[in-house]
Amino acid sequence: MFSVPIRNYFIFDYDSINHKYEFIKIEPTSFPLPKRVQASFPLACYYNKPSCIVHQDIFNSLAGYVTVFHEFMHCNQFLLCEEKIKNELLIAQKALAANDYMWELNHKFPYNDSIFIDYYSHFLSALDEGDESGIKYIRVQLNQYLTPIDYEYMIWQEWKEGFARFIENKIKHNLNLVKNIYGCEKPFNRVTFYYGGEKFIGYLASKNPELCLNIERLFYHIKNYINGE
16 A cells, blocks of 8 residues: 655644643655654754654554653653763764764664674573573673674664663553564564663663663663673
8 A cells, every 4th residue: 555655744742831732833844754654853843852753643542652652752862861972972973974864773783693693682581581690791792792883883772762662661561552572583673672672671670760760870871781880
C-alpha cells in the first residue's frame, strides 16, 4: 500500500494555564517524513524546541500514547544534558566537523563482527543472570576490543534509546501492555543497543534507583562503569 509522506507539521504545545495541549499552527516540513514517523528532534519552525513528531494514527491506541512518552523522554534528554554530553564525545565532534547530522542513525558500527556478537551476547546473558562480575568483565572486553568511536556509539545508544525504552516499558507494565523487546533478536543492529541499554539501565537502577532521577549522572555511570564509578 502506497504511503504518502508527511509534508506538514500540525504543532501543539502545552498551555500551563489551561493544563492541556493547544493547537498552535501548521508549518511545512523541511523534508518529507514517513507516514508512520515516531521521532523526536528540535523543530526549526518552532523556536528549535525539542518536539515529539508522530502521525495522528499514534493516538488510535493506548500503546501509541506510550510511544509519545518514549519520545518525550528524548525531548527531556535534549533539554537537560544531551548537547553537553555530545560535546564531550569524539564521535559527535567528528560528525559535526563532517556535517554528518545523521550519525546517530547511520554510524557504521561492526554489528556483524563475530567477536562483538559473542561479547554482547554474553553481556545480555550476564544481565539476565544478574552476574555483576560477568557484566563488568564483558564491558571491559568490549571497551578493549571496540574502537573508541564505536564504544562511544554503543554507550550513547544504550543511554539515549535505552532510557526511553526503560520508561516506555515501565508505563506498559503499569497498563498491562505487551513489553517492547524489539532488538533482542539476531542479527544485531542499532536497535540491539535499545534492548541492551534498557536491560543495563534496569540492572543499574536495581542497585541504585536514584540513577534514573538524574539522567546525566546515569550516562556517566554507564560510561565509567568499567572503572567502578
